[in-house]
Amino acid sequence: MTNRTLLILLGPVAGLAMFAGSVKMASSFSSSGYQAPAPAAAPATAPGPPGAPAVPAAAQGTPAAAEGLPAEKNAVPAPAPPKPYQEAQYRAFPVVGSRVAIWMVAQLHLLFAAFVLAIPIFAFIVEAIGYKTGDLRYDRLAHEFTKLLSVSFSLTATFGAALTFMLIILYPRFTNYMMSVFSPTFLPYVLLFFAEAFFLYTYYYGWGKFHPLVHLGLGLGLNLVGTGIMVIANSWLTFMMSPRGVAPDGAVISVWEAVFNFTWMPINVHRMIANVAFGGSVAAAYAAFKFLQATTDEERAHYDWMGYIGNFVAISAFLPLPFAGYWLAKEIYAYSQTLGLTMMGGAFSWLFIIQAILIGNLFLAANYYLWLGMGRVEGAQPFQKVIKYLLGAIVICFMVWATPRSIIATVSEVRAMRGSTHPILGFLGVMSAKNTAVNILILTTFMSFLLYRRTGKIATVAWAKTGNVVQLTIFAAVAAFVIFLGVYGYFVEATVRIKLSVPQVLSVLCAMMSITAIDVFLFRGAKKTGEVRWGRVPPISQYVLIFIAVTFTWLMGLMGYVRSGLRQHWHVYGVIRDRSPDAFTPTLGFATEVVSATVLLFFLLIGVVFWIASLHDRPDFERKPKALREGAPVAPKSPVATQGT
Amino acid sequence: MRIPHIFRIGALVVATTGFYTYVGQMVPQKEVQPPTDTVLSDDMSPADMAKVGRSIMEGKGICLTCHTIGKTGALRFPDLAGVAIRARTRKPGMSDVEYFAETLYDPTAYVVAGFPPAMPQMSAPPFSLTDKEILCVIAALQSLGGTPTVTMHTTHRFTGKGAAPAGAPAPTPTTAPGAAP
Numbered sequence: 111m112t113n114r115t116l117l118i119l120l121g122p123v124a125g126l127a128m129f130a131g132s133v134k135m136a137s138s139f140s141s142s143g144y145q146a147p148a149p150a151a152a153p154a155t156a157p158g159p160p161g162a163p164a165v166p167a168a169a170q171g172t173p174a175a176a177e178g179l180p181a182e183k184n185a186v187p188a189p190a191p192p193k194p195y196q197e198a199q200y201r202a203f204p205v206v207g208s209r210v211a212i213w214m215v216a217q218l219h220l221l222f223a224a225f226v227l228a229i230p231i232f233a234f235i236v237e238a239i240g241y242k243t244g245d246l247r248y249d250r251l252a253h254e255f256t257k258l259l260s261v262s263f264s265l266t267a268t269f270g271a272a273l274t275f276m277l278i279i280l281y282p283r284f285t286n287y288m289m290s291v292f293s294p295t296f297l298p299y300v301l302l303f304f305a306e307a308f309f310l311y312t313y314y315y316g317w318g319k320f321h322p323l324v325h326l327g328l329g330l331g332l333n334l335v336g337t338g339i340m341v342i343a344n345s346w347l348t349f350m351m352s353p354r355g356v357a358p359d360g361a362v363i364s365v366w367e368a369v370f371n372f373t374w375m376p377i378n379v380h381r382m383i384a385n386v387a388f389g390g391s392v393a394a395a396y397a398a399f400k401f402l403q404a405t406t407d408e409e410r411a412h413y414d415w416m417g418y419i420g421n422f423v424a425i426s427a428f429l430p431l432p433f434a435g436y437w438l439a440k441e442i443y444a445y446s447q448t449l450g451l452t453m454m455g456g457a458f459s460w461l462f463i464i465q466a467i468l469i470g471n472l473f474l475a476a477n478y479y480l481w482l483g484m485g486r487v488e489g490a491q492p493f494q495k496v497i498k499y500l501l502g503a504i505v506i507c508f509m510v511w512a513t514p515r516s517i518i519a520t521v522s523e524v525r526a527m528r529g530s531t532h533p534i535l536g537f538l539g540v541m542s543a544k545n546t547a548v549n550i551l552i553l554t555t556f557m558s559f560l561l562y563r564r565t566g567k568i569a570t571v572a573w574a575k576t577g578n579v580v581q582l583t584i585f586a587a588v589a590a591f592v593i594f595l596g597v598y599g600y601f602v603e604a605t606v607r608i609k610l611s612v613p614q615v616l617s618v619l620c621a622m623m624s625i626t627a628i629d630v631f632l633f634r635g636a637k638k639t640g641e642v643r644w645g646r647v648p649p650i651s652q653y654v655l656i657f658i659a660v661t662f663t664w665l666m667g668l669m670g671y672v673r674s675g676l677r678q679h680w681h682v683y684g685v686i687r688d689r690s691p692d693a694f695t696p697t698l699g700f701a702t703e704v705v706s707a708t709v710l711l712f713f714l715l716i717g718v719v720f721w722i723a724s725l726h727d728r729p730d731f732e733r734k735p736k737a738l739r740e741g742a743p744v745a746p747k748s749p750v751a752t753q754g755t
Numbered sequence: 756m757r758i759p760h761i762f763r764i765g766a767l768v769v770a771t772t773g774f775y776t777y778v779g780q781m782v783p784q785k786e787v788q789p790p791t792d793t794v795l796s797d798d799m800s801p802a803d804m805a806k807v808g809r810s811i812m813e814g815k816g817i818c819l820t821c822h823t824i825g826k827t828g829a830l831r832f833p834d835l836a837g838v839a840i841r842a843r844t845r846k847p848g849m850s851d852v853e854y855f856a857e858t859l860y861d862p863t864a865y866v867v868a869g870f871p872p873a874m875p876q877m878s879a880p881p882f883s884l885t886d887k888e889i890l891c892v893i894a895a896l897q898s899l900g901g902t903p904t905v906t907m908h909t910t911h912r913f914t915g916k917g918a919a920p921a922g923a924p925a926p927t928p929t930t931a932p933g934a935a936p
Contacts, residue, residue, distance in 0.1 A: 695786065
């Protein structure tokens with residue numbers, strides 16, 4: 111039997127096995143309803159048909175009953191009374207439990223959804239740049255990005271459907287409540303989903319088939335519709351965290367208020383930016399994967415460039431992300447101080463130390479990639495001297511940010527420190543120090559970008575020297591201002607201190623925007639001192655890109671956990687209590703294990719997406735003539751077949 | 756032997772996630788259980804009430820997430836050491852019990868100077884402390900620098916405005932079929 115025949119036979123067998131498995135799983139779910147502990151006293155009688163005398167429970171189905179009076183012996187056993195319909199509140203998922211099952215499926219759905227929303231954003235921008243400049247490389251790059259879309263879209267929809275079904279099966283009463291609150295949003299959601307499928311497939315399959323402006327219009331439509339889908343779905347999950355528009359008992363007062371709750375808009379903005387950062391990093395990882403497999407210099411040059419653009423998009427979106435995070439945190443506090451304090455000072459406070467390590471790693475890796483990339487530009491040596499100072503600043507900021515307020519210590523150490531706070535390091539564990547560190551970290555990474563941008567160029571405008579001095583002054587002044595506010599925070603009351611983060615953030619944003627604006631004009635028509643030799647980077651730079659993608663994904667998983675876990679024992683915070691066996695908040699160690707398992711699954715699946723996308727570039731399969739396969743000599747081509755060649 | 760890139764990439768992904776999982780194991784591990792209903796009897800002594808109140812402050816009420824006891828310096832919220840003494844004179848003409856009750860039922864009525872108005876209403880969700888649980892918390896606060904005087908029969912102007920005790924009939928939802936009991 112040939113391999114091909116075996117494969118054909120295995121297909122239906124695998125299909126049948128999957129069908130049987132699905133039926134088995136569905137029946138297992140529906141029969142494993144969670145029951146509250148039964149009261150100690152058992153009912154004395156079993157229910158019977160209406161009007162019939164009650165039968166002692168002990169007599170039912172027992173051998174004694176079967177061997178009773180002769181009349182009863184010959185009687186046909188009565189059919190079991192119909193089981194009354196009972197709405198299950200919860201059902202159990204085998205092995206891992208309902209919460210972990212929902213958690214992992216939801217996270218996988220969100221990761222693919224983020225990717226599917228992000229890729230069209232920068233594919234559209236890159237295509238627009240290509241149209242505007244006439245540089246075909248951009249068009250090819252945008253097309254290459256969209257190759258990853260169609261399979262990812264299918265996976266997003268599959269995980270979305272799995273999540274919906276699992277919610278209905280495992281949390282039926284809660285899901286029913288959410289459906290009753292948000293029913294008016296479902297039809298627009300479905301219609302937008304159809305529209306997204308239309309735009310996505312016409313955008314991808316219509317590449318090069320329409321006028322470029324028509325094609326760009328399709329890309330714009332895809333982005334608008336995708337954003338619409340995201341904001342509708344965001345209203346459901348943000349309502350669970352900061353409910354509005356419902357009475358204390360859950361009764362709906364206003365659907366619009368339920369949608370436009372406290373955290374809806376901050377989550378919309380935060381997710382939009384985070385999706386771009388995440389999508390950029392995964393696209394850069396794809397380029398790195400292709401770079402490492404490339405066999406020609408031309409391929410290496412293309413994928414090096416693609417990786418650079420993907421990473422540039424990721425880090426550019428990543429820099430303003432903490433500011434969107436501030437806004438979200440501010441709205442969480444505005445909705446409920448308790449929720450905010452649980453996040454920053456309670457059960458989840460140590461999670462932000464893990465977050466600091468992740469973000470510190472992201473900054474370090476992003477800067478390292480840029481510094482490695484300077485090697486591909488001729489004349490970059492003067493800038494490479496500055497790297498050690500930038501590295502020093504990043505490491506110091508990283509250490510400050512990752513310093514916890516209360517440290518893990520033995521009893522004797524706690525006694526020696528007179529508390530769980532270290533007498534010196536404890537000062538670095540407060541928000542004044544951490545806000546300062548993250549703002550300086552952002553400024554330093556921005557400086558790395560700026561230096562990279564300048565490699566191989568000399569400004570030729572008449573005001574070049576003044577421009578440089580102004581840029582440096584802005585940078586130094588803002589850095590000094592941020593540090594001053596950080597120190598000042600130690601000497602003022604809490605009401606003043608918590609407001610200092612706003613001027614810190616705004617000054618850094620202003621510095622980045624003003625310095626970039628000056629730089630654009632400063633290097634307009636600049637003289638080139640060296641060419642960018644794409645593809646001439648050490649392979650380790652490509653592993654750095656993959657590391658960044660994994661770290662971004664892990665960070666998204668962790669922050670998804672804190673956003674959802676913050677509700678603790680509430681399905682809808684303060685309105686619908688979670689009374690399932692999973693109502694407790696797990697340890698951070700357990701949470702990180704679940705996040706890691708999800709991330710590994712995601713990368714396994716994204717590997718499949720990369721592989722499917724790469725099939726596009728493979729040469730078509732050519733079936734050899736039968737004679738050649740059997741080793742017979744090939745007949746010469748007929749003169750007719752070779753005509754015109 | 757040259758290791759194929761695909762295996763190196765796989766190893767990098769596993770090592771990175773493994774490292775972050777390890778970091779997750781290094782931080783303090785605490786499983787937070789949903790709050791349980793406190794068992795209270797009408798004949799509890801003020802000292803017993805103070806003990807129960809302290810456990811509510813540490814658990815269901817999560818008071819000590821924000822408040823400290825016996826700390827100085829740059830504080831986020833008022834320190835509670837000696838609060839029993841301050842409560843007697845905080846608002847002229849108001850007893851310490853009335854003052855404590857006001858801070859727990861209507862916390863924005865008086866905000867200590869220099870601190871944000873961030874204290875939540877303890878009788879409302881997500882805490883939903885009952886009148887009797889709040890009396891126990893008041894006893895615990897009285898013990899911080901003083902001696903508890905409240906009993907289970909003490910009344911104040913907020914009595915009756917606490918959350919329904921466990922087992923009491925829940926309000927019937929009008930259009931919320933999924934509302935949990």
